[in-house]
Amino acid sequence: MIKHDIVIVGGGPAGMAAAVAAYDRGVTDVVIIDREDTPGGILRQCIHNGFGLHKLGQELTGPEYATVYAVKVAERGIKVYTGTTVLSVTQDRIVTATGREGIVQIQAGAVVLTMGCRERSRGALNTPGTRPAGVFSAGTAQKLINIDGYMPGKKAVILGSGDIGLIMARRMTLEGAKVEAVCEIMPYSGGLTRNIVQCLEDYDIPLYLGTTVVEIHGKKRLEGVTIAQVDENRREIPDTRRYIECDTLLLSVGLVPENELTIAAGISMDRVTGGAIVDENCHTEISGIFARGNVLHVHDLVDYVSDEAERAGCGAADYVKNGVQAGEYIPVKAVGGVRYVIPQHINRNATGEISLFMRVAQPSGKARITARQGETILATATKLKTAPGEMEKLIIRPGLLGTGEITVEIEQL
Amino acid sequence: MNRKLICIICPRGCQLTVSGEKDNLTVTGHACKRGQVYAIDECTHPVRTITSIVRVSNREDCMVSVKTATPVPKEAIPQVMAAIRGMTVQAPVKTGDILAENIFGSRIVATKDID
Numbered sequence: 001m002i003k004h005d006i007v008i009v010g011g012g013p014a015g016m017a018a019a020v021a022a023y024d025r026g027v028t029d030v031v032i033i034d035r036e037d038t039p040g041g042i043l044r045q046c047i048h049n050g051f052g053l054h055k056l057g058q059e060l061t062g063p064e065y066a067t068v069y070a071v072k073v074a075e076r077g078i079k080v081y082t083g084t085t086v087l088s089v090t091q092d093r094i095v096t097a098t099g100r101e102g103i104v105q106i107q108a109g110a111v112v113l114t115m116g117c118r119e120r121s122r123g124a125l126n127t128p129g130t131r132p133a134g135v136f137s138a139g140t141a142q143k144l145i146n147i148d149g150y151m152p153g154k155k156a157v158i159l160g161s162g163d164i165g166l167i168m169a170r171r172m173t174l175e176g177a178k179v180e181a182v183c184e185i186m187p188y189s190g191g192l193t194r195n196i197v198q199c200l201e202d203y204d205i206p207l208y209l210g211t212t213v214v215e216i217h218g219k220k221r222l223e224g225v226t227i228a229q230v231d232e233n234r235r236e237i238p239d240t241r242r243y244i245e246c247d248t249l250l251l252s253v254g255l256v257p258e259n260e261l262t263i264a265a266g267i268s269m270d271r272v273t274g275g276a277i278v279d280e281n282c283h284t285e286i287s288g289i290f291a292r293g294n295v296l297h298v299h300d301l302v303d304y305v306s307d308e309a310e311r312a313g314c315g316a317a318d319y320v321k322n323g324v325q326a327g328e329y330i331p332v333k334a335v336g337g338v339r340y341v342i343p344q345h346i347n348r349n350a351t352g353e354i355s356l357f358m359r360v361a362q363p364s365g366k367a368r369i370t371a372r373q374g375e376t377i378l379a380t381a382t383k384l385k386t387a388p389g390e391m392e393k394l395i396i397r398p399g400l401l402g403t404g405e406i407t408v409e410i411e412q413l
Numbered sequence: 414m415n416r417k418l419i420c421i422i423c424p425r426g427c428q429l430t431v432s433g434e435k436d437n438l439t440v441t442g443h444a445c446k447r448g449q450v451y452a453i454d455e456c457t458h459p460v461r462t463i464t465s466i467v468r469v470s471n472r473e474d475c476m477v478s479v480k481t482a483t484p485v486p487k488e489a490i491p492q493v494m495a496a497i498r499g500m501t502v503q504a505p506v507k508t509g510d511i512l513a514e515n516i517f518g519s520r521i522v523a524t525k526d527i528d
């Protein structure tokens with residue numbers, strides 16, 4: 001069996017950032033395994049700009065952002081096994097993969113899971129109607145257009161106002177298609193504000209909130225969709241049906257962390273995030289296995305993915321050098337309006353700054369998010385507005401951590 | 414003028430208000446200076462960075478992603494897209510390679526490497 005100190009599963013932005021960070025922390029025997037022929041993950045098809053403003057201080061397109069990290073990986077001589085799919089990861093850190101050289105088994109000192117996420121599919125939506133061609137996930141359409149140079153259709157309706165759906169509304173329009181509408185079942189958009197402005201308002205594409213597709217029409221090819229408004233329980237409001245002729249329906253209805261390997265390895269999962277339960281170093285409950293990036297919780301900005309994945313890389317490097325960190329774990333709980341917090345627990349002996357990442361359940365105006373341990377306020381931040389689509393962050397300064405459960409909550413101001 | 418707009422320079426998306434006369438606009442609501450500059454530009458001469466793809470003629474089914482190196486006037490977007498659509502390139506291409514000059518005041522540059 002081959003041996004490597006650190007094996008990184010997935011060569012997207014999280015994997016590359018984790019690899020570079022681990023290397024720079026002094027563990028140089030790091031390899032990345034990626035199933036595609038070129039590392040970079042989903043960024044390769046995200047040709048729009050807006051990446052890197054926070055992390056790199058410049059505005060880049062997705063492929064450019066990926067290249068910045070691919071260069072860092074190459075400069076350090078970190079090996080990337082491309083075209084190689086990981087089949088399993090075991091609790092004693094044996095990684096089995098299949099690729100150009102057949103099946104390989106690697107005994108890893110530490111494993112970092114950075115498999116990213118995938119789109120929720122039509123099957124998960126249960127839309128009634130026929131099953132014609134012309135129904136794509138937004139990401140599939142993005143790949144068809146941006147990687148393969150193939151237009152999926154001429155007249156489109158987009159269901160879901162997640163960022164990929166908004167980006168694709170603009171992209172289809174720029175390539176000459178007519179985007180009739182973006183329908184969002186929730187009363188607010190799941191995408192970043194800037195994408196609503198830049199992708200919809202710039203091109204006069206209507207966004208219908210509280211509206212969904214209730215029927216799909218067409219035998220061979222999609223001919224149209226029926227949309228209708230929904231009430232607060234997401235049930236159709238009678239007499240609001242409207243038919244829209246279109247040959248393409250793009251679904252942008254959410255992302256799910258791609259955790260088959262994690263679950264098969266028997267790693268404890270968080271029901272809300274769909275990712276593993278981790279500590280402040282992205283360490284899962286299985287010794288030596290770390291997870292970060294969209295496989296842990298879905299992010300809205302790649303800049304944050306890179307930032308956080310560096311922590312996983314450092315965590316893995318420290319584990320390889322020093323073994324497991326001793327100390328009891330303090331649980332971190334999301335309460336009152338906060339949907340989840342990562343990490344789910346913190347080692348009592350943690351040193352240095354600890355970052356908490358969270359999403360709120362509902363959009364709100366001015367609000368304060370506070371992390372408390374008993375009577376002690378560990379960290380607090382005031383936000384002018386919050387939305388489920390925008391991740392929030394609190395930083396606990398060194399030396400504040402005491403004992404007992406930590407709660408994170410939001411109060412309206 | 415009294416116009417409300419959302420800053421799109423960074424994902425924070427500050428709500429900006431622009432008021433005053435053409436040569437003397439005041440901006441409120443910005444959390445940083447870039448938002449102020451954006452709001453005034455947006456009300457006087459709006460610009461956008463355009464990204465798209467160009468076919469690589471000597472590779473099978475291969476596209477290279479491109480962008481305008483600097484933002485172009487918003488009203489010129491259709492013509493910029495038409496210009497990009499009319500282009501082809503020959504591999505190898507490197508990120509940053511200039512593929513066309515002076516398309517509405519901007520260069521078109523590659524954003525991906527094609528070996």
Ligand code: SF4
Pocket residue numbers: 420421422423424425426427442443444445446447448449
């Ligand atoms: S004003 Fe500054 S902080 Fe606010 S959205 Fe614009 S660039 Fe971002």
